[in-house]
Amino acid sequence: MESHILANLLVLALLFVGAPLAFLLLRRNRMWSEALGELWRRRRFSLLVIALYVAVALLDSFSWVGGAGAGEDSLSAHEARSVIDRAFADTPRESSYSAPLARGSFYGDEPLRAPGGHWFGTDILGRDVLHRTLKGVRVALLIGGFTSAITIPLALLLGVTAGYFGRRLDDIVFFVMSTLASIPSLLLLIALVIVLGRGTWQVCVALGITSWVGLCRVARGETLKLRELDYVQAALALGTSHLRILFRHILPNLMHLVIVTFVLLFSSLVLSETILAYLGIGVDGSWGQMIDQARNELSRDPIIWWNITAAGAAMFGLLLAVNYVGDALRDILDPRTLRERA
Amino acid sequence: MSAALLEVEGLRTWFPVRQGLRRRVVGHIRAVDGVDLTVRVGQTVALVGESGCGKTTVGRSILRLEQPQAGSVRFDGVDLLAQPSRELRQFRQRMQIVFQDPMASLNPRMRVRDLVAEGMRSFGIGGGPRRRTERVVELLQRVQLDADHLWRYPHELSGGQRQRIGIARALAVEPELVICDEAVSALDVSIQAQILNLLGELQRELNLAYLFITHDLSVVRYLADEVAVMYLGQIVERGPTRRIFEAPAHPYTQGLLAAAPSVDPQRRHCALGVLGDVPSPAAPPPGCRFHTRCPKTFDRCRREKPPLYDCASGGQSRCFLEDPSQPPRPAVSPREG
Numbered sequence: 001m002e003s004h005i006l007a008n009l010l011v012l013a014l015l016f017v018g019a020p021l022a023f024l025l026l027r028r029n030r031m032w033s034e035a036l037g038e039l040w041r042r043r044r045f046s047l048l049v050i051a052l053y054v055a056v057a058l059l060d061s062f063s064w065v066g067g068a069g070a071g072e073d074s075l076s077a078h079e080a081r082s083v084i085d086r087a088f089a090d091t092p093r094e095s096s097y098s099a100p101l102a103r104g105s106f107y108g109d110e111p112l113r114a115p116g117g118h119w120f121g122t123d124i125l126g127r128d129v130l131h132r133t134l135k136g137v138r139v140a141l142l143i144g145g146f147t148s149a150i151t152i153p154l155a156l157l158l159g160v161t162a163g164y165f166g167r168r169l170d171d172i173v174f175f176v177m178s179t180l181a182s183i184p185s186l187l188l189l190i191a192l193v194i195v196l197g198r199g200t201w202q203v204c205v206a207l208g209i210t211s212w213v214g215l216c217r218v219a220r221g222e223t224l225k226l227r228e229l230d231y232v233q234a235a236l237a238l239g240t241s242h243l244r245i246l247f248r249h250i251l252p253n254l255m256h257l258v259i260v261t262f263v264l265l266f267s268s269l270v271l272s273e274t275i276l277a278y279l280g281i282g283v284d285g286s287w288g289q290m291i292d293q294a295r296n297e298l299s300r301d302p303i304i305w306w307n308i309t310a311a312g313a314a315m316f317g318l319l320l321a322v323n324y325v326g327d328a329l330r331d332i333l334d335p336r337t338l339r340e341r342a
Numbered sequence: 343m344s345a346a347l348l349e350v351e352g353l354r355t356w357f358p359v360r361q362g363l364r365r366r367v368v369g370h371i372r373a374v375d376g377v378d379l380t381v382r383v384g385q386t387v388a389l390v391g392e393s394g395c396g397k398t399t400v401g402r403s404i405l406r407l408e409q410p411q412a413g414s415v416r417f418d419g420v421d422l423l424a425q426p427s428r429e430l431r432q433f434r435q436r437m438q439i440v441f442q443d444p445m446a447s448l449n450p451r452m453r454v455r456d457l458v459a460e461g462m463r464s465f466g467i468g469g470g471p472r473r474r475t476e477r478v479v480e481l482l483q484r485v486q487l488d489a490d491h492l493w494r495y496p497h498e499l500s501g502g503q504r505q506r507i508g509i510a511r512a513l514a515v516e517p518e519l520v521i522c523d524e525a526v527s528a529l530d531v532s533i534q535a536q537i538l539n540l541l542g543e544l545q546r547e548l549n550l551a552y553l554f555i556t557h558d559l560s561v562v563r564y565l566a567d568e569v570a571v572m573y574l575g576q577i578v579e580r581g582p583t584r585r586i587f588e589a590p591a592h593p594y595t596q597g598l599l600a601a602a603p604s605v606d607p608q609r610r611h612c613a614l615g616v617l618g619d620v621p622s623p624a625a626p627p628p629g630c631r632f633h634t635r636c637p638k639t640f641d642r643c644r645r646e647k648p649p650l651y652d653c654a655s656g657g658q659s660r661c662f663l664e665d666p667s668q669p670p671r672p673a674v675s676p677r678e679g
Contacts, residue, residue, distance in 0.1 A: 011573065030495065230446045230447035234508075238461035238465075238511070239435060240460060244464070248452070253449070
């Protein structure tokens with residue numbers, strides 16, 4: 001199984017090709033570089049927090065076999081372990097629960113293998129909670145990012161073509177949208193996960209299918225408006241092809257909506273996964289699963305609070321930062337304020 | 343007289359009104375209902391009328407931005423309405439449109455260079471990108487802008503500058519006919535004069551024909567060779583500009599001219615106003631469409647639809663008063679406006 005090599009290549013490609021390319025593209029476009037500058041001025045701290053999360057996720061995605069800390073048991077010797085895993089090499093598994101920074105186990109006070117080494121304690125299987133929380137970052141970003149990568153193109157494709165070409169296509173898309181919107185999304189999610197099976201991409205696809213309607217509706221409405229604007233009419237009179245009109249005139253003028261929707265969608269997706277985990281159909285290693293486990297832990301006496309606190313705090317930090325940024329972006333990209341600054 | 347470039351005959355553009363769950367067509371907005379127009383090479387024809395009379399729809403129907411139900415639009419002898427869209431493309435190069443709102447007609451996400459070069463690109467004019475940029479600079483100079491504006495965005499330009507960009511974009515594909523849809527109405531009066539002068543110069547240099555759609559009579563008088571007055575989707579009077587302004591034949595034209603603001607204190611008050619509001623184009627009045635507002639209505643107007651009669655002084659008027667067989671009737675004293 002060489003999947004970790006593929007993941008490594010993806011991380012490297014993202015870091016050394018994707019990021020600089022995106023940066024250059026944004027720099028070239030004056031409106032976007034101005035918007036980003038403004039965002040940096042307004043939400044510096046939130047952006048740094050998000051960058052921190054992304055860094056952790058990237059470190060967790062870069063993995064290789066062997067090296068220090070390997071061979072602890074026969075299994076992990078052949079397993080690819082990420083940078084994050086390796087950072088926790090000197091906090092080995094305990095037998096069960098231990099409180100944060102405890103020297104002995106929670107039940108029985110037997111000496112731990114790493115006394116005082118588990119900052120956030122250990123869970124029922126003796127795994128380090130900080131380690132699990134940090135590994136949850138990658139899962140959360142994966143769910144948010146991968147689902148958005150399904151949702152946004154799908155919603156844009158359907159919404160923009162429906163709005164632009166209208167007639168039958170519009171009727172069909174609108175019918176599908178209304179039908180989907182009329183099904184309780186949680187039920188649909190559960191049904192989809194049961195049909196597709198459990199796993200990261202399956203959950204992403206299921207979330208994607210249930211969440212494209214909102215953006216699609218917005219994109220369709222905006223396209224209906226843009227289509228009638230004089231500059232689209234002028235482009236038609238100038239013999240510009242429909243495809244080119246869509247890409248040069250419609251999509252760039254929708255982008256601000258897409259960005260804002262993406263940011264808001266992202267946080268709602270991470271939250272949805274928690275709900276799925278609570279129902280037992282979440283993604284392995286997610287914060288949702290940690291919170292799900294806490295159902296029993298919270299009813300114990302003495303209470304085991306560190307598991308849910310760590311997962312909750314990590315999720316809270318990410319979503320708060322993302323929402324802050326999304327809120328600021330919405331203000332910045334609002335056409336009315338754009339005109340004011342222009 | 344030069345050859346006819348654009349001949350519109352019996353043009354009819356109705357918009358269906360749909361209602362109910364099944365979206366059944368319950369009626370039509372008769373935006374354009376049988377319009378005839380001729381624009382000759384190098385000539386300016388003005389199409390005037392109140393807002394909502396369908397003059398913009400005429401312009402858009404000629405370019406086939408709307409789909410007319412009936413009639414013909416012959417450009418250089420070829421009926422555009424009968425052309426499949428592939429064939430239509432080559433005619434789109436030969437006729438262009440300049441819009442009213444210079445902000446709405448320019449994509450805010452595009453730079454001046456790309457805006458002006460858009461048509462060149464789609465018609466393959468001007469060779470490669472570098473050559474096209476050179477041509478854009480030439481065009482900018484032609485509309486009295488300079489190369490500094492090349493990389494600006496529309497919001498960085500003034501209203502007049504934006505309208506010049508709109509004109510440059512239309513000229514970029516070397517059209518023979520330019521439809522100016524209220525092209526100066528959104529501009530300040532001083533800027534209006536500049537743009538009108540520019541349009542006049544361009545017409546002389548490039549032998550352009552204009553179809554000038556406007557509600558502003560002062561602009562018409564300045565620019566047009568011929569005037570066509572539109573009311574509720576029909577042309578009610580047309581003729582040489584001078585004749586229309588000095589001796590308007592149709593009561594509607596008389597009313598329009600009387601309502602136009604004047605600096606002459608002698609004619610500040612309108613003697614013959616046009617009364618009331620425009621009837622709905624979904625249900626135009628029977629008989630003469632203007633009879634509900636006409637100060638000179640008589641019986642026949644309510645019963646029959648007047649055709650366009652030739653006027654003695656040139657041009658045509660859609661009014662029974664011009665019918666040679668209509669018995670003369672006692673003069674009606676003009677109502678107080």
